[in-house]
Amino acid sequence: MELRHLRYFVAVAEAGSLTVAAQNLHTSQPSLSRQIRDLEDEIGVQLLGRSARRIELTAGGRAFLDHARAVLTQAEAGAEAARRVAHPAKPCFAMGFLTGHELTWMPEALQILRDELPNIDVMISSQYSPLLADGLSKGKIDAAFLRRERGMPELAFRPLVKEPLMVILPIDHRLAARKAISPGDLVGETFVTVSATAPVLRLVIDNYLKRSGLNITPAHERIISRWECP
Amino acid sequence: MELRHLRYFVAVAEAGSLTVAAQNLHTSQPSLSRQIRDLEDEIGVQLLGRSARRIELTAGGRAFLDHARAVLTQAEAGAEAARRVAHPAKPCFAMGFLTGHELTWMPEALQILRDELPNIDVMISSQYSPLLADGLSKGKIDAAFLRRERGMPELAFRPLVKEPLMVILPIDHRLAARKAISPGDLVGETFVTVSATAPVLRLVIDNYLKRSGLNITPAHERIISRWECP
DNA sequence: TTCGCTTACGTGGTCCGTAACAATG
DNA sequence: CATTGTTACGGACCACGTAAGCGAA
Numbered sequence: 078m079e080l081r082h083l084r085y086f087v088a089v090a091e092a093g094s095l096t097v098a099a100q101n102l103h104t105s106q107p108s109l110s111r112q113i114r115d116l117e118d119e120i121g122v123q124l125l126g127r128s129a130r131r132i133e134l135t136a137g138g139r140a141f142l143d144h145a146r147a148v149l150t151q152a153e154a155g156a157e158a159a160r161r162v163a164h165p166a167k168p169c170f171a172m173g174f175l176t177g178h179e180l181t182w183m184p185e186a187l188q189i190l191r192d193e194l195p196n197i198d199v200m201i202s203s204q205y206s207p208l209l210a211d212g213l214s215k216g217k218i219d220a221a222f223l224r225r226e227r228g229m230p231e232l233a234f235r236p237l238v239k240e241p242l243m244v245i246l247p248i249d250h251r252l253a254a255r256k257a258i259s260p261g262d263l264v265g266e267t268f269v270t271v272s273a274t275a276p277v278l279r280l281v282i283d284n285y286l287k288r289s290g291l292n293i294t295p296a297h298e299r300i301i302s303r304w305e306c307p
Numbered sequence: 308m309e310l311r312h313l314r315y316f317v318a319v320a321e322a323g324s325l326t327v328a329a330q331n332l333h334t335s336q337p338s339l340s341r342q343i344r345d346l347e348d349e350i351g352v353q354l355l356g357r358s359a360r361r362i363e364l365t366a367g368g369r370a371f372l373d374h375a376r377a378v379l380t381q382a383e384a385g386a387e388a389a390r391r392v393a394h395p396a397k398p399c400f401a402m403g404f405l406t407g408h409e410l411t412w413m414p415e416a417l418q419i420l421r422d423e424l425p426n427i428d429v430m431i432s433s434q435y436s437p438l439l440a441d442g443l444s445k446g447k448i449d450a451a452f453l454r455r456e457r458g459m460p461e462l463a464f465r466p467l468v469k470e471p472l473m474v475i476l477p478i479d480h481r482l483a484a485r486k487a488i489s490p491g492d493l494v495g496e497t498f499v500t501v502s503a504t505a506p507v508l509r510l511v512i513d514n515y516l517k518r519s520g521l522n523i524t525p526a527h528e529r530i531i532s533r534w535e536c537p
Numbered sequence: 538t539t540c541g542c543t544t545a546c547g548t549g550g551t552c553c554g555t556a557a558c559a560a561t562g
Numbered sequence: 563c564a565t566t567g568t569t570a571c572g573g574a575c576c577a578c579g580t581a582a583g584c585g586a587a
Binding site: 078079080081083119120121122123124135136137138139140141143144145147148151152154155156158159160161162163164 | 308309310311313349350351352353354365366367368369370371373374375377378381382384385386388389390391392393394
């Protein structure tokens, strides 16, 4: 038994399918199938129930899954513990920013850190809001400036600013001359909204449009894959 | 990182030397050295302090060692848990008997189990005494009727019966007519004793013959590979 | 000089990817 | 008939073993 088998098995269990698990693992599906079979042969228990059209965990597989996850996290924790002990015992403060918003907060934050904790390493990370929240909950980031992600009860959010929603138009657009635009004016326009990598902001915009009585269907949207403030 | 790396590292840490660890692992010393180095490269921490003449664990190595041991035991526990869940499913009482002695105790034991634990699966295993003791100490058997094996401090033995030593003869043998036979009468006979798979009984017989002043050498024995009461 | 770890290098096992096959909805 | 998992097979990589190198006792 090797950690590879456990990684593969966990991926299969979480994906519920050999095919998609193989894609997630960036390997081929037959190879994955073979590795799972080898694992089953070694521990002498059938972990997956095969039905030629789909797979499902057996009772033994469910019992094994918890242990496999624990083994993988423990192995990673061991490496992390070794790094923490071996590497300098120098305290390091990791800070996260929304991509494109670094200049909004970083100068002031760095100055405060320099004043209050002069003998500290500062690590900066720029990510999308969900990745920042993930880093916070995993302890990889000590503090971050991000949006209020839902489903993260272990995180404490404190509002710092309210951001106005803006519409950006070509200079020669029919609405460009106006001082203010009401949601109704946008009906019929090709609407470029933010990508799904910023779900909170996306939700705010969608809710605002919905409250205004508009029904911007997906047909009116163009999803952009990367959103950066100019 | 693979479990192989962890197994190797634990072996090296316990042996305190690459050479003897390689012998214990049945692999070559250069290969082991390379694997340890790969592990160090992957987690980015030097685990062993090399002094060209001997090695010792670094601080990071000591921190990693505990986790590595935990990972290995957890992996093994996962396999064992899967087997326990998959195979029995019901509470299962495993009972062991000496081969050939099942009928002596099984009926009464089964009746007691049926009365006190009606909703339980009973598993019966017939083995030689050492294998039964091994199964008991590994938790594969809950209780067994066997001989008092030595070197098993984790087992509790309770005497149930004393078995007389018997000599079995052909009906036309010169000693067959006697009511009792003294050890001295056996001198010169071709002696069929029990196999080495029953070391305790064998020891009892040998000691008895020795106390009687006899010297039944191996030349007078024929080792039988299987012993069963007729 | 010897012992113990490292480096170099050729070989074999095995893991992987492509392809063909089987089965089920 | 298309999708999903299995079997077959050729290739590449990596771990292993042998041999040579290096440094300290």
